[in-house]
Amino acid sequence: MESNALIWFRKGLRIHDNPALNHARRGSKHLFPVFVLDPRYLDPDPSAFSPGSARSALNRIRFLLDCLSDLDATLRTLGSRLLLLRGDPVRVLCAILKDWKIGKLCYEFDTEPYSFAQDKQVKDFASLSGIEVFSPVSHTLFNPAVVIEKNGGRPPLTYQSFVKLAGEPPAPLTETYSELPPVGNVEGYELLSVPSIEELGYGDLSQEEFSPFRGGETEALKRLKEALEDKEWVATFEKPKSDPSAFLKPATTVLSPYLKFGCLSSRYFYQCLHNVYTTVGKHTSPPVSLVGQLLWREFFYTVAFGTPHFDQMIGNKICKQIPWRDDEELFVAWREGRTGYPWIDAIMIQLKKWGWMHHLARHSVACFLTRGDLFIHWEKGRDVFKRLLIDSDWAINNGNWLWLSCSSFFYQYNRIYSPISFGKKYDPDGNYIRHFLPVLKDMPKEYIYEPWTAPLSVQKKANCIIGKDYPKRVVVHDAASKECRKKMAEAYALDHLGDNLASKEISNGLRR
Ligand code: FAD
Secondary structure, eight states: OOEEEEEEESSOOOSTTOHHHHHHHTTEEEEEEEEEEOHHHHSBOTTSSSSBBSSOBHHHHHHHHHHHHHHHHHHHHTTOOOEEEESOHHHHHHHHHHHTTOSEEEOOOOOSHHHHHHHHHHHHHHHHTTOEEEOOOOSSSSOHHHHHHHTTTSOOOSHHHHHHHHOOOOOOOOOOOSOOOOOOOOTTOOOBOOOOTIIIIIOOOTTOOOOSOOOSHHHHHHHHHHHHHOHHHHHHOOGGGSOTTOOSSOSSOOOHHHHHTTSSOHHHHHHHHHHHHHHHOOOOOTTTSHHHHHHHHHHHHHHHHHSTTTTSSTTOTTSOOOOOBOOHHHHHHHHTTOSSOHHHHHHHHHHHHHSOOOHHHHHHHHHIIIIITTOBOHHHHHHHHHHHOTTOOHHHHHHHHHHHTTSSSOOOTTOOOOTTHHHHHHOTTOHHHHHHOGGGTTSOGGGTTOGGGSOHHHHHHTTOOBTTTBOOOSSOHHHHHHHHHHHHHHHHHHOGGGGSHHHHTOOOOOOO
């Protein structure tokens, strides 16, 4: 029977390998492709610590708008268009389902607690109204619920056990479309064009430096194609060996924001990597290979899905209880890139300006904030990343903060990243620091990682007086890290998690 179908886009902002879209278009007379602009996600919040809305910094808002423009453009080539509405998504959805006489509602299943609650309301409304609901799992390679079921109802707590359980993911869909069913009657509703960030009320942004990464499915597929062209690079990829200081040409794919918004299907990415492996023969393996990186994503999605209160310390069964200290001044110095350690500060400035940094750079600053130097709560660092990253992802961000703070998954708190020698190993000349901290651009290379050791005459010549033009270090790393180790040992001794499975499945120092 022909009917009106509605595809509700949230993530999954793509045409390729989109099971919800494929089901929606099949046998439908009219197809309504809808995205609801949520003011809470978009409207300026002047009280936030950086320009943006209550939920997101500007870079990610801009990335989302790019994704929507691109999706609309592609839909138009298929005889359709994106129907943009504004308001509370649940209310808007319930109204249009009724007014547009929708018989079939399709949307990608989302595991985040925020969407979970929202989707339940929409689903309940649709079911009560006799509307067919189709909500497939396609944001991840696997269905986290199925993996958890295979593990006897508990999420696997190590990467290795996850990989063993997971098996092979479903293949991506192969359907391509030359046209989609036309949009039906939308009378009575104000449909919007994709706004620019200026139109959202952010004022004059001409002085703002934005991320070089632009959103959208077209850009995602182009980026993927370019990365895969270098088969040798794909086949020999080892994440721990990649250079965190490479910024002109990053050492990893920078596909994370595209996976986050679903402009790129993880199953398609996975399949493309396997095609390269088949062509070249010899290749690296998980956890360090590129396929291994996709499996890290799955691992965190699965644990997050099956762990109540995953995003907090209290009430989270897999999280060590650690008496982190409260020190707003130190926290703000870290957040604003003013710790006096150029490697740490440059990374935090890259985060602010680009919304993306290399994985090992994230390791460095997360370790520094928590168990390495400042002993500040991982939840505070998590919130900064959550706001500023363009790839900000609930499961992955929380999972990695739990890991880096030695609160879960990884317990070798004696292994601390040096804020001096770690970066120097990759970039002895300090080009990364000079780029993101131009105040240090003329500092001689022997002092670039420790500018407080430069004689005053050198500081004057470099036009950078420490304590005036660039801050003095907020802590002395050797003493601070020693104190952190002591506090971690005390916290571990008191923590009862030592008795349970999480610690027994201790990571054997897995490099990733
Ligand atoms: P590549 O190395 O090219 O990997 C390909 C894909 O695999 C990535 O796009 C990503 O989807 C996935 N991936 C890679 N590394 C990891 C990992 N360690 N865990 C889970 N998935 C991974 N990643 C996010 O996508 N969103 C976040 O909010 C996020 N927060 C993080 C917070 C901290 C404290 C740390 C240490 C890491 C965080 N990561 C996060 C993981 C990782 O740093 C990024 O996924 C990666 O740097 C993205 O760059 P890429 O696309 O070039 O990665």
